Amino acid sequence: MPNLYMLRAGLFWCNNRPMRIGYATGYWKQGPPAGALRAIRTAERLGFDSVWTAEAYGSDAFTPLAWWGSQTTHMKLGTGIAQLSARTPAATAMAALTLDHLSGGRVILGLGASGPQVVEGWYGQPYPKPLARTREYVSIVRAILAREDVVTAPGPHYPLPYAGADASGLGKPLRSTVHPLRANLPIYLAAEGPKNVALAAEIADGWLPFLFSPRANDEFAGYLAAGFAERSSQLSPPSAFEVAVQLAVIPHPSVEAAADLVRPMIALYVGGMGAKGANFHRNVIDRLGYSDDCDRIQELYLAGRKAEAIAAVPTRLVEEIALIGPPEKIRDELAAWEESVVTTMLVQGPAFALRTIRDVLQGGSLTRAKLGALAFAYSSRRRASR
Numbered sequence: 001m002p003n004l005y006m007l008r009a010g011l012f013w014c015n016n017r018p019m020r021i022g023y024a025t026g027y028w029k030q031g032p033p034a035g036a037l038r039a040i041r042t043a044e045r046l047g048f049d050s051v052w053t054a055e056a057y058g059s060d061a062f063t064p065l066a067w068w069g070s071q072t073t074h075m076k077l078g079t080g081i082a083q084l085s086a087r088t089p090a091a092t093a094m095a096a097l098t099l100d101h102l103s104g105g106r107v108i109l110g111l112g113a114s115g116p117q118v119v120e121g122w123y124g125q126p127y128p129k130p131l132a133r134t135r136e137y138v139s140i141v142r143a144i145l146a147r148e149d150v151v152t153a154p155g156p157h158y159p160l161p162y163a164g165a166d167a168s169g170l171g172k173p174l175r176s177t178v179h180p181l182r183a184n185l186p187i188y189l190a191a192e193g194p195k196n197v198a199l200a201a202e203i204a205d206g207w208l209p210f211l212f213s214p215r216a217n218d219e220f221a222g223y224l225a226a227g228f229a230e231r232s233s234q235l236s237p238p239s240a241f242e243v244a245v246q247l248a249v250i251p252h253p254s255v256e257a258a259a260d261l262v263r264p265m266i267a268l269y270v271g272g273m274g275a276k277g278a279n280f281h282r283n284v285i286d287r288l289g290y291s292d293d294c295d296r297i298q299e300l301y302l303a304g305r306k307a308e309a310i311a312a313v314p315t316r317l318v319e320e321i322a323l324i325g326p327p328e329k330i331r332d333e334l335a336a337w338e339e340s341v342v343t344t345m346l347v348q349g350p351a352f353a354l355r356t357i358r359d360v361l362q363g364g365s366l367t368r369a370k371l372g373a374l375a376f377a378y379s380s381r382r383r384a385s386r
Contacts, residue, residue, distance in 0.1 A: 022050035028059040052080035081112035089140035112190030201227025206242035214336035244344040248322035251373035258324035271301025327369035
């Protein structure tokens, strides 16, 4: 049953598209994720729609996307996400249009503001007005990709040409020497707060939510509707807007064992990401009604008691923002996601598990999915015992 979300502008956005699957490579740890290229090749062979790379304060997003993407032929190549503070708008536009040419027009530019700990602590930059900075940043990227004229911007965050007190006075407006393959290269925004989500609907081609729960779908649909009401007619129509959510999909005979594989991630983002009192990820979970649990998780995590923080993540929370357990259970719960604003699920996992994930999410053989879940459980036990 398609969902219809009325816009204040008097239009309707109808999400009745089949759910797509993308593959997220995730953050690097000490080095490249083991088996990533094999998993990406497997995902493409299984019909996955896209592959996504990430960056925080280690590996960057564009280099592995180009390296691994060169081994694919038709998957879309997404940055999930490229941080605003890592590059000027011009540098980001250059990277995106270059890779778009080399890949034959397959790039999705996922952008996000990150948080003050990374922006100020890693990039050594201030963190003022993330909404205004994002709006200005995207506007410059779009102007570069359009290549209709030399690019100028009044600032205040990214003035072009630069005209500060220490400027040489020699800067002049420029236009990209390279003609972009696609002037309308899609731009998605990572957003968690109400105003950020509305901004994505207003100025971007897609939204990258995190820690999304179908139970909060009406709330998020309202934020999107508010943004669509302000959307320029020069952008793609709201009916083409994409919502690509990264979530854990873990077919496993045991719900609790599957939840144990997700708890560390939730504990990290609730308890260890951002500063106490300034954690955008935790705010999402708070709005779902888990404030008391979040207080406990954060208290334990910041005290260095990480194992206890992980154990304090309730299974019901995991089940809200992930699809875990026996394949038939996941199939039953999938309906809520299919009826939501989500258009693409970005999943992770080793190459051997991807067929099982696809079967569960896209109506493949349930018998084969159950066998795959048993194989995944065995593999998880072996890894845990090493």
